[in-house]
Amino acid sequence: MDYADTAARISQKVRAKGHEADTVKLEGKLKRLVEEFGVPPAEAERTVMNELSREFSINGLGTAAGEEKNLNQLTTGEWATVEARVVSLTSSPSSAIAQGGILADPSGAIRFVVWAKANAPPLSPGRWYRFESAVVDEYRGAANLKVHSGTVVKEITRDTVLIPEITPLHDLVPGIGSVRAKVVQEWETTHDRMLQSGLLGDETGTIKFVIWKEEGRERLTPGMVYTIYYAVVDEYSGRYSLNLNTATVIQDEGEITVSSGDSSFSGALVHIAPGSGLIKRCPVEGCNRVLSRQNYCPVHEIQPGFLYDLRIKGWLDDGRETKEILVQREMTEQLTGLSLDQARELAENNPLGMDEVFLRVRDRILGRYLTCQGREIDSRMLVNVCQFLPFNPDEIAALLNRAGGSS
Amino acid sequence: MAGSAKGGFPRRDLSFEREPARRAFAGELRESRIHFREGDDEKSPTYVLLPTGERCNRVFLVGTLTEKKKQGEQNLFYRARVVDPTGTFFIMAGSYQPEAMQQIARIEPPAFVAVVGKPNVYETPDGAVLISVRCESVTPVDKDTRDRWVLDCARATLDRIGTLGTTPDGERAQKEYRADPALFLKMVYEALSQLSL
Numbered sequence: 001m002d003y004a005d006t007a008a009r010i011s012q013k014v015r016a017k018g019h020e021a022d023t024v025k026l027e028g029k030l031k032r033l034v035e036e037f038g039v040p041p042a043e044a045e046r047t048v049m050n051e052l053s054r055e056f057s058i059n060g061l062g063t064a065a066g067e068e069k070n071l072n073q074l075t076t077g078e079w080a081t082v083e084a085r086v087v088s089l090t091s092s093p094s095s096a097i098a099q100g101g102i103l104a105d106p107s108g109a110i111r112f113v114v115w116a117k118a119n120a121p122p123l124s125p126g127r128w129y130r131f132e133s134a135v136v137d138e139y140r141g142a143a144n145l146k147v148h149s150g151t152v153v154k155e156i157t158r159d160t161v162l163i164p165e166i167t168p169l170h171d172l173v174p175g176i177g178s179v180r181a182k183v184v185q186e187w188e189t190t191h192d193r194m195l196q197s198g199l200l201g202d203e204t205g206t207i208k209f210v211i212w213k214e215e216g217r218e219r220l221t222p223g224m225v226y227t228i229y230y231a232v233v234d235e236y237s238g239r240y241s242l243n244l245n246t247a248t249v250i251q252d253e254g255e256i257t258v259s260s261g262d263s264s265f266s267g268a269l270v271h272i273a274p275g276s277g278l279i280k281r282c283p284v285e286g287c288n289r290v291l292s293r294q295n296y297c298p299v300h301e302i303q304p305g306f307l308y309d310l311r312i313k314g315w316l317d318d319g320r321e322t323k324e325i326l327v328q329r330e331m332t333e334q335l336t337g338l339s340l341d342q343a344r345e346l347a348e349n350n351p352l353g354m355d356e357v358f359l360r361v362r363d364r365i366l367g368r369y370l371t372c373q374g375r376e377i378d379s380r381m382l383v384n385v386c387q388f389l390p391f392n393p394d395e396i397a398a399l400l401n402r403a404g405g406s407s
Numbered sequence: 408m409a410g411s412a413k414g415g416f417p418r419r420d421l422s423f424e425r426e427p428a429r430r431a432f433a434g435e436l437r438e439s440r441i442h443f444r445e446g447d448d449e450k451s452p453t454y455v456l457l458p459t460g461e462r463c464n465r466v467f468l469v470g471t472l473t474e475k476k477k478q479g480e481q482n483l484f485y486r487a488r489v490v491d492p493t494g495t496f497f498i499m500a501g502s503y504q505p506e507a508m509q510q511i512a513r514i515e516p517p518a519f520v521a522v523v524g525k526p527n528v529y530e531t532p533d534g535a536v537l538i539s540v541r542c543e544s545v546t547p548v549d550k551d552t553r554d555r556w557v558l559d560c561a562r563a564t565l566d567r568i569g570t571l572g573t574t575p576d577g578e579r580a581q582k583e584y585r586a587d588p589a590l591f592l593k594m595v596y597e598a599l600s601q602l603s604l
Contacts, residue, residue, distance in 0.1 A: 268467050268559070270428045270523045271543065315425060317467060319563045322427045367469065367521020367546040369555050391554040396599055399558060402565045403596040 003030040006045050010052070019056045042079065046133075050150065070107035074136045074143055081132045082145070084110075085162060086123045087230050088246040091214065099123055102176055102230045102246050103145060104162050109176040109230055111246075112145040120153045128158040141235050142175035164229050170204035172240055178229045179242070181207075182256040186222045195219060200242065201258030208241040217245065225252040238378075265325075265381060266371040266389055267318035276313045277358035278343045280306040310340050312361065316370060316381075324380040325372055331386045336364045428467035428523055430560040431457055434493030434594045436466070436538055441583050442528040455526045455538070458584040459567035459591055460577030465525055466540060468496055469548060469556035472520045475511055485511045487545075489522060492557060492598040498522055500542040507542035514547055521548045521556070557602055561595045568592060 007026035014021045026048060033044035068081045084103035092100050099114040099122065112134075114120050123129060132152040134145050147153060164178040172179070184206065185199035195211045196219045209231075211217055220226060231247040233240055275290065282289045282297035283305050289297050297303050312327040312335070333339050338346075343357045350356040369389035374381045441456040454462035470491040478484055484501035485508055500507035507524070514520065524542040531537060568588045571577045580586075 268428070268521070268556075270465075270467055317428045319430045319467070319559065320427055322425045324425075362544075363546060366544055367467075367523070367548050368552055369559070389555065391551045391558070393602070395558050396602055399561045399565065400596060400599050403561065403592050403599060 003027040003034075006030055006041070010045065010049055013049070014052055014056070017056070019052075021052055042077065046079065046150065071103065071105045071110050072108035074110065074145070076136055076138045076143055078136050079133055080136055080145075081130070082134065083128065083130045083156060083158070085128045085158070085160075086125050087162070088248070089123070089125050090246055101125075102232075104164065104176075104230065106160060106162060109164065109178075110143055110145050111139065111176065111232065112147060113139075114147040115149070118147050118149050118151060120147055120151065121155075123153070128156050128160075130154045130156050140174065142173075142233070166227070168204040169200065169202045169207050172207065172233050172242075174233050174235045174240070176230055176246075177233045177242070178227075179207075179231065180225065180227045180252065180256070182225045182258055183220045183222045184258050198222070201261075202256055203259055205259055206261050208239070209244055210241060211244045214245055218249075220244075220249070221251075225254050225256050226250065227252050261375055262373050262384065263376055263381070264371065264373045265316060265318070265323055266369070267316045267322075268367060268369050269314050269365055270317040270322065270367075271315040272358075272362050272366050273313040273315075274358075276311060277361045278340075278347050278354045279309050279311060281309050283307050308340060308344050310336075310338070310343055310357075312365070314366075316372060323376075325374075325383050325386075326380060327372075327383045327386055331383060332361070335370075335386060335388070336361050338364075426452060426464040428465040429457070429461060429463035430467060430556070430563040431459075431463065432493040432560055432564060432594060432598060433468075433470070433489075433491045433496045434598075435459060435564065435591060436496065436526065437494055438584070438586070439526070439528065439538055440536055441579075453525075453527075455528055456576065456580055456583070457567065458580055458586040459564060459588070460571045460574060460580035461567050462576050463526060465523065465543075467521070467523050467556075468540070468560075469519065469521045469553045470496060471553075472511075472514055472516050472518050472545070474516055475514070477512075484508065487511055487516075489520060491560075492601045493594050496522070497537065497539045498524060498542050498545070499539055500545065504542055507545050510545045511542070514545070519548050519550060519553045521546045521552060554602055557598055561599050564591060564595050568595075 004027060007023040007030060010026055011021045011023050029048050030044050033039040033047060034041055071082060071084060074080055084105045087102050087104045089099060089101040096116050097113055098116045101112060102109055103112050131147060134147050134151045136143055136145055138144065166180050167177045169179060169181060181200040181202045183198060184201040187197045189197055193213050195213045195217055197210045199206050200209045227250045228244060229248040232243040234243055280291040280295060282291055282300055282303050284300045287297065287300060289299065291297050291303060291306050295303050295306055310329045310332045312332050314325055315322050316325050329340060338360060347354045347357050370386055371389050372381060372383045372386045374383040435458060438458045439455045442453060444451050444453045452464045454464050456462050470489040473488050473490050475485055475487040478486060482502055484499060486499045489496040489498055500511055522540060522542055523544050524540040526538055526540050529537045529539060568591055571588055572581045
């Protein structure tokens, strides 16, 4: 680790305030902190800086990266100085936290936390502040600004009007997001503290939303369109949800055509997995699990009164990527030309039984080109609509041009 | 079969990704020489590097099965030839590929077939190099599917030629094979021309 750069940076800042610091001495201090005491370099820089500011009684000397930045330039693990407006305050779940909420500037928005130990003046919603030497770290996959005892907070006057950029639901990432969306579903609340949960949708997709019980929070009306500024986008095991407690929610006049969230994929069916074709399902209400050959359900044990079903589990491949697909009965019947009744008859009158149906299904669709539409869950596509992709001679000309054009 | 996760249990193992089946004409695949294993593990995937610059662990091809031959006594296996507009693929299926072997056994050549399998590079004692595809499945299909594949394969080959030298695999292929992209463009052009007849 090279301490010369850091030392030079510190001495430069001190010089700017009219004092001199010995870089060799600074270097020694930094080295000792980092190498002997295992202090992270950024923290060591801050420690040395603070020591000097006390020594020279300089105020606002700040820290290592007291550099002024826009909110969208902040990266995890750095020190920063920002000027931003408090657009939202949330009640803090812990006594260690004095205040929490969302800060915004024209470039973007970020979550923030003021530690109780910071002794910072209470922030008021709607006001602008300058935060000197705050720390950026990561909380639930998104950047978060921490106001600690070393941070200098000053109220400032600004008349900038902030207009947050609306993000399509499909493009949301963990952090803060503003959306315009329609309430497409309302779900039963699963928790005492929950006011409302459900599904929001726009032209690009859908996302789960949650509102927790809090003073002044109101429920959304199903079917209505809302513009939602500064909601928190959370991620739980790969899926996003929108927490509206921080948000400013404005009812909107307009209408939105919500996308079904279906995606589409075309390719060749390169594999049919076991469990395709004719299967037996558990007849216990609400179970519907696939039974083993011995009519055994993993939950309800032996079930001689099973129900038959038809389906295809397989892999569709376009040469670049390959996707697992699950085709339900109706589409399976359409693709294979084999109805559930015919399949059952075949299985009951054939020495190979259900295997015979598997082989028929395989010979009819394996190696064929298909185009499928459906919902993707955990990288598996639940297919709603599926068709064979025919040979289209119109495509030849364009490909011939590509092949002939550059030779 | 590693791809078929059992239903009913939450799937934690999201790291598994099935290797896509690349499309390559016989005329290109037979020119492949470079093969390598990614990682040190015995189960790490092996790849063949196509001269137009893409690694493939698995291929999907459609053509005419013209000949098949049963070989071996204790360890029965089938060899077969599958012809596309640019040349011949050599395919095989042994006792470790029982499904594909049974499928080949039932096919009467000539027949259009769709083949999914893993390409392997063999060197004969006299120094010749052979590419053979070890089959996962060999399914009879119709002419429409064959023609659809020629379009698909032409598009994939043109895409690869377009990015030759710009991807790590593309750079490696350029360095190792020193192939003239014009030859492969010509191959694609001729394959497509046969379709329009």
